[in-house]
Amino acid sequence: MFRYIIRRLLQMVLAFFGTTLLVYWLMFAASGDPLAALAGEKPMSPSVRAALTEQFHLDQPFIVQYFYYMKGLLSFDLGNNLSNRDIADLVLSAWPYTLRLAFLAFIFVVVVGIPLGVWVAMKRGGVFDTTVLLLTLVIISIPVFVIGSTLAMIGSMYGLWVTNVGGAGTLSAYLVPAIVLGSLSLATAVRLTRGSVSENLRADYVRTAKAKGLKRLRVVGVHVLRNSLIPVITFLGIELGGLMGGAIVTEKIFNIPGIGFELAKAINLEDGPTVVTIVSLLVIVYLVMNLIVDVLYAVLDPRIRYE
Amino acid sequence: MKKRAVWCALAVLPLTAAALAGCGGGSSGGGGDGVISVGIGEPKSLFVTSVGETEGHQVIMALYTPLVRYNDNLETELAAAESVTPSEGNKVWTIKLKDGYTFHNGEKVTSDSYINAWNYGAYGPNAQDLNSYYSKIDGYAAINPTDGSTPATKTLSGLQKVDDLTFKVTLSAPYSGFMTTLGYTNFMPLPSVAFNDPAAFQNSPIGNGPFKMKGNWQHDQLIQVEAWDGYTGTKPKVKGVDFKIYQDAGAQYNDVVGGNLDVVKTIPTQQIANAKKDLGDRYGQTPSGSFQGLAFPVYQKDFENVGVRRAISMAIDRDAIVQTVFANSAVSARSWVSPQFPGARDNTCGEWCNYNPTAAKALYTESGGLPNNSLKISYNADGGHKEWIDATCNQLATNLGITCTGNPVPKFADLLTSLSKKEAVGMFRQGWIPDYPTMDNYLEPLYSCDAAPQPNYSGFCDKTFDEDLAQGFAAADNNAAIPHFQAAESILAEKLPLLPMRFGRNNFGYSDKVKNVTIDLFYELDLLALETK
Numbered sequence: 001m002f003r004y005i006i007r008r009l010l011q012m013v014l015a016f017f018g019t020t021l022l023v024y025w026l027m028f029a030a031s032g033d034p035l036a037a038l039a040g041e042k043p044m045s046p047s048v049r050a051a052l053t054e055q056f057h058l059d060q061p062f063i064v065q066y067f068y069y070m071k072g073l074l075s076f077d078l079g080n081n082l083s084n085r086d087i088a089d090l091v092l093s094a095w096p097y098t099l100r101l102a103f104l105a106f107i108f109v110v111v112v113g114i115p116l117g118v119w120v121a122m123k124r125g126g127v128f129d130t131t132v133l134l135l136t137l138v139i140i141s142i143p144v145f146v147i148g149s150t151l152a153m154i155g156s157m158y159g160l161w162v163t164n165v166g167g168a169g170t171l172s173a174y175l176v177p178a179i180v181l182g183s184l185s186l187a188t189a190v191r192l193t194r195g196s197v198s199e200n201l202r203a204d205y206v207r208t209a210k211a212k213g214l215k216r217l218r219v220v221g222v223h224v225l226r227n228s229l230i231p232v233i234t235f236l237g238i239e240l241g242g243l244m245g246g247a248i249v250t251e252k253i254f255n256i257p258g259i260g261f262e263l264a265k266a267i268n269l270e271d272g273p274t275v276v277t278i279v280s281l282l283v284i285v286y287l288v289m290n291l292i293v294d295v296l297y298a299v300l301d302p303r304i305r306y307e
Numbered sequence: 308m309k310k311r312a313v314w315c316a317l318a319v320l321p322l323t324a325a326a327l328a329g330c331g332g333g334s335s336g337g338g339g340d341g342v343i344s345v346g347i348g349e350p351k352s353l354f355v356t357s358v359g360e361t362e363g364h365q366v367i368m369a370l371y372t373p374l375v376r377y378n379d380n381l382e383t384e385l386a387a388a389e390s391v392t393p394s395e396g397n398k399v400w401t402i403k404l405k406d407g408y409t410f411h412n413g414e415k416v417t418s419d420s421y422i423n424a425w426n427y428g429a430y431g432p433n434a435q436d437l438n439s440y441y442s443k444i445d446g447y448a449a450i451n452p453t454d455g456s457t458p459a460t461k462t463l464s465g466l467q468k469v470d471d472l473t474f475k476v477t478l479s480a481p482y483s484g485f486m487t488t489l490g491y492t493n494f495m496p497l498p499s500v501a502f503n504d505p506a507a508f509q510n511s512p513i514g515n516g517p518f519k520m521k522g523n524w525q526h527d528q529l530i531q532v533e534a535w536d537g538y539t540g541t542k543p544k545v546k547g548v549d550f551k552i553y554q555d556a557g558a559q560y561n562d563v564v565g566g567n568l569d570v571v572k573t574i575p576t577q578q579i580a581n582a583k584k585d586l587g588d589r590y591g592q593t594p595s596g597s598f599q600g601l602a603f604p605v606y607q608k609d610f611e612n613v614g615v616r617r618a619i620s621m622a623i624d625r626d627a628i629v630q631t632v633f634a635n636s637a638v639s640a641r642s643w644v645s646p647q648f649p650g651a652r653d654n655t656c657g658e659w660c661n662y663n664p665t666a667a668k669a670l671y672t673e674s675g676g677l678p679n680n681s682l683k684i685s686y687n688a689d690g691g692h693k694e695w696i697d698a699t700c701n702q703l704a705t706n707l708g709i710t711c712t713g714n715p716v717p718k719f720a721d722l723l724t725s726l727s728k729k730e731a732v733g734m735f736r737q738g739w740i741p742d743y744p745t746m747d748n749y750l751e752p753l754y755s756c757d758a759a760p761q762p763n764y765s766g767f768c769d770k771t772f773d774e775d776l777a778q779g780f781a782a783a784d785n786n787a788a789i790p791h792f793q794a795a796e797s798i799l800a801e802k803l804p805l806l807p808m809r810f811g812r813n814n815f816g817y818s819d820k821v822k823n824v825t826i827d828l829f830y831e832l833d834l835l836a837l838e839t840k
Contacts, residue, residue: 036720042359043752043762045439047431047451054455055434083351084506085526093526152558156565157585163561164551164568255558257527268689270720 001298004306005291012287019283024069024276028062031270038082038269056082056273069273073280081266081274090262091277098258100171101250102243104178109185109239114232117193118225124198133194136187148180148253165254177254181247185239192235196228203227229300237293241286341546341839342533343821345570345832346559349527349552354509355495356428356435361740361830365572366550367492369532369834370411370514372540374402374421374489381649381744381828383487383785386540387416387496387515389472391489397481397781402489404472407539410498411519418474420496420515426462427502428493437493440742443485445477481781483788484745491742517543517835528552544823544838560816569821572832574814579634586816594638596645596828597811598749601684601699602737602765605804606729614674616803617659619682619734621667622706623699625660629809632695636814640807643799644749647828650789651746656800656807664706671707680709683733687722688715692736695808726764737764737805744828745785746792751776754799767804 031037035044035052053059057068072079078087120129139147155161155176162173200206201224209219248260259278266274297304350363358367374388385391389403408416427433429441431451441447445465450458465477478485488494496515501508510524517540518532533547551568553559556575562568564585574582574590582590603610610616625639642655654660684700686692693715700711714733716722725732739762741748752758755776756768772795779791799805813826823836 032718032721032724036723037718039436039720042436043439043758044436045431045442045451046453048434048436048438050453050455051432051434080506090526149557152561156561156567159565162567163558163565164553252555253558255553255555257552257554261527261554 001295001306005295008291008294012284012291015287016280016283020070020073020276020280021066023279024066024272025062027270027272027275028065031272034058034082034270034272052082065272069276073277078277079273082269082271087274087277090274091259091281094257094259094262097256098244098247098251098260100174101178101181101247101256101258102240104171104174105182105185105243106236106240108178108182109189110236113186113189114193114229117190117232118197118220118228120190121194121197121201122220124194129194132190136190139183139187144180144184144247145249145253147183148177148250151176151180152253163254165256174256177250177256180253181243181250185236185243188235189232189239192232193228196231197224200224200228226300230297233296233300234293237289237296238286241282241289244285245282342549343545343547343569343837343839344549344551346553346556346562346568346572347530347550348554350530352436352509353512353524353530354435354501354505355492355497355512355514356424356433356437357509358492359436364492364829365831366530366532367495367512367514368831369516369518369548370512370520371495371516372408372514373491374404374494375486376490377487377744377827381647383490383744386490388489391486393483393485393784397483397485397783398478400476400478400485401469402474402476405539406472408515409537409539410496410515411513411535411537412498412500413537414498414500415471416496416515417471418468419471420498421494422462422466422468422474423499423502424495424497425466425493427497429463430461431458440488440491440493443478443480443482443488445479447479483780483782483784484743484747487743487745487785517541518548521547526552527554541835543835545834548834548837563816563818566818569818570824570832570837571816572813572826572830574636574816576634576636579636579814582814582816589819590814590816591824591826593813593815593826594645594647594828595811595813595826595830596647596741596744597830598640598643598645598739598741599637599808599811600640600643600737600739600805601734601808602805603734603803604726604729604732604765606766607731609678609731610734612674613802614670615677616806618667618671618674618707619703620656620659620803620806621661621663621670622703623806623808624662624702625808626662627702628695628698632698633809637809637811640809643754643796643805643807644746644792645741645810645828648741648744648746648749649785650792652793652796655793655796659800659803660807667706668708671709677709680707682709682711683714683731684711685714685716685722685725685732685735687717687719687736689718696736699808723761723764727760735764740829742829746789746796747776747779750792750795750799754795754804765804767802769798769802772798 035049057065081087116132120132123129152163156163161176165173165177206219206223209223248264251258251261263278298306347365348362350366351360352358353363353366355367355371358364372387374386375383376386378384387405387408389405392401404416410416425441428435428437429447429450431438444463446463450460452458467475469475498513500513511520517535517538519535521531521533524530529552530550534543556573559568559571560574560578563571603616629635629637629639641660642653644651646653682703684696686696693713696713700713703709703711722735739749739753752762754763754767755773759766759768775791775795779788782788782791813830815824815826817824820840821837822840823838825833825836827833
């Protein structure tokens with residue numbers, strides 16, 4: 001197991017360099033003129049253009065720019081972005097907002113999604129089952145900005161909940177946005193759990209367990225659930241990685257100054273270093289989440305062993 | 308309070324330390340304590356020589372007092388300046404400061420505070436956003452070499468200190484409107500501490516204005532200012548202003564409706580229909596100086612014939628677009644200078660901007676039309692322009708019998724790249740927001756020969772037009788300059804390098820805790836007039 005983790009970590013280093021190079025190249029190829037994007041519709045004098053070009057090495061070829069960036073990254077000096085703000089400071093101040101939102105949404109999905117999935121699996125074919133299936137289908141079909149904007153509008157009209165989450169500064173303010181963000185994953189989690197549980201309910205070992213006279217709670221809670229969770233865990237792990245990458249739409253509607261918002265802004269400004277920094281961090285998060293999911297497999301299912 | 312504690316305790320388990328930051332004190336909407344909350348977007352910078360956008364400008368106007376201000380009729384009035392006197396021919400301007408002004412840190416405001424700030428802003432290698440705003444001052448070219456070399460001196464030769472409260476500004480060419488320009492952000496003073504560490508200074512700027520910073524700039528969240536006791540000018544009627552930073556105007560609007568925010572400066576177009584119902588008389592509309600037009604790249608042969616340009620102009624029903632696409636959140640334009648500006652006239656475009664499809668079609672056929680009878684209108688897709696460009700295209704297609712297609716490019720910068728390469732982009736949208744109320748602020752940057760290729764993107768160049776402007780600049784004062792600027796505008800009406808489409812309107816809303824909310828032509832909320840109820 002230990003060797004397996006070490007091997008995976010070494011692979012992650014390679015993946016990290018590969019992705020940063022790729023992302024940096026994409027930014028380089030896709031962006032026309034970052035300085036023009038920065039200036040907007042106002043004129044920029046040639047002397048200012050020259051000074052900024054030198055400061056950000058914009059006249060250098062791609063690989064040299066990448067080298068400058070990596071040098072800064074490895075010496076923990078991310079430098080300033082095009083609007084002269086420290087990138088490390090920007091990321092550090094934005095991420096906690098996204099983390100709060102992501103974890104609350106994740107908890108919502110786990111706490112509501114899995115029990116609901118198990119429950120409907122046991123009542124398969126009934127009215128309740130059909131209703132839940134239909135509801136999840138509806139939720140999956142509605143774009144998140146419709147749910148989000150509607151809830152934000154209702155919340156402010158009747159003073160029910162906070163819609164300026166970033167400004168409120170309390171964790172409870174994140175509840176509604178987290179539910180909005182989590183509702184999509186929730187629908188998938190319910191359906192996935194339902195399918196997996198109902199399949200396992202028909203398995204031979206469940207019949208044996210029942211025949212032994214075990215309590216229903218133990219049969220479902222230990223025998224069925226543990227075996228059914230593998231696909232769900234895979235989904236949830238990857239989903240958590242995705243959630244931590246920020247939710248551009250939800251963050252915008254509820255005014256959460258998180259990482260998704262910063263990323264969108266940086267892409268808009270063609271601010272290469274900021275985009276690459278954020279994306280690289282997201283890649284690391286994603287890789288770590290994948291590793292955790294893989295290790296969890298072994299915990300859940302003793303048949304799986306890593307060498 | 309108790310509830311929050313529980314939430315925080317719950318949060319500690321899974322959320323790790325990162326989440327704890329949010330469990331401190333929270334701030335609520337202003338009002339009761341004489342503090343008013345105003346929604347803004349994240350400013351790009353708060354260092355005066357680099358504040359070129361409206362969000363930062365709003366904060367700067369709280370923290371600083373400019374040399375001159377504009378009254379309700381947009382006439383220039385003295386603020387921090389005791390007098391501003393031009394020499395014969397408007398080349399040398401003597402600025403005398405009012406005595407008794409200090410910065411928030413106690414430092415006296417002297418001529419050096421201005422000279423040092425302007426020198427810093429104008430010095431090319433400092434890469435300040437407002438660098439080009441000093442270009443009329445003598446010596447600008449010497450410290451802004453275009454070949455990328457390091458300039459030999461660091462200061463503008465046109466700035467001369469006379470005594471602690473008096474300094475002289477020499478311009479490189481006569482400019483009658485110079486006194487009016489002194490109201491813009493780049494001509495504010497800076498205390499000496501600003502230059503030690505500009506990056507740190509802009510997180511907590513020190514100014515000479517009615518408000519001072521309360522704490523640091525909390526990026527993407529909040530900028531708080533409070534009324535400053537030591538201010539010698541007209542004191543504000545509110546105790547402080549919380550500039551709450553939003554990513555989205557829709558969220559601001561929601562918060563004003565819900566009573567969590569006092570002022571929203573822009574109500575999104577899609578909410579304007581609801582605004583009257585939601586806010587009643589707390590929904591306000593004032594004219595804005597922002598201008599939208601459709602430009603012809605005049606270097607392109609297709610648009611050489613002025614008859615075609617006129618036909619296209621007459622085939623556009625500007626009022627219909629303003630009503631249907633913008634829900635009357637803007638007004639149709641028939642002139643190139645906002646009619647609110649001193650000296651500006653309404654409807655200078657005359658018959659060419661009046662909707663007349665029959666005459667348009669006849670003129671179009673008579674003047675030979677466009678190649679293949681097809682027209683392309685380019686615009687940047689990130690600015691919400693698709694609807695009105697498509698509507699315009701539909702009108703042109705119907706009224707002139709041509710094929711017209713909107714050509715979205717990702718960003719305005721991409722459009723500029725195409726224009727600088729003189730590619731065939733067809734017509735293209737162009738917007739402008741003036742910085743100070745002189746007619747030339749609309750005319751010179753967009754249509755003079757010197758301003759090509761940017762921001763005069765259409766490449767229009769007309770000798771008489773430039774001469775009219777030059778005569779206006781040399782005129783005795785702002786009023787004497789007006790006839791010359793009017794003559795210049797009339798040339799635009801004749802040549803039509805750009806079709807005026809509409810002027811913006813400020814659509815704002817406010818809570819029932821505040822009164823006297825006004826937003827001027829430059830999108831600035833008047834913080835001195837603002838009052839709590």
